[in-house]
Amino acid sequence: MNNRAIGTGRGWRKSSRSAAAGHCVEVAMSPLEVRVRDSKDPAGPELRFGDDVWRRFVAGVRAGEFDRPA
Structure with missing residues (x-):
């Protein structure tokens, strides 16, 4: 992930494993939070997570939780 400014249209990343079907989410990271949005609706709502919550979530994904x- 990069640390470019959130909300500028830059800094959003989609997984390199995303399929052409468009069933993807994008994430943008800052020092204080991680934002997640639907890649098909970039102007739509975002989920926001604190850094500690995001790290626990990613660890759970990696562990198969x-x-x-x-």
């Missing part, structure tokens, strides 16, 4: 049951 949110995987669908087989």
Whole structure:
């Protein structure tokens, strides 16, 4: 992630694993928070997370905490 200014149209990133179907979210990071939005609706609502909450979420994703049951 980069630390460019949020809200300027720059600094938003989409996963390099995003498919062409457009089912993606984008994230933008600053020193104080992480913002998440729907890539199909960049002017729409954003979710905002504090840095500590975001780190715990990413750790949970990496650990498989949110995987669908087989």
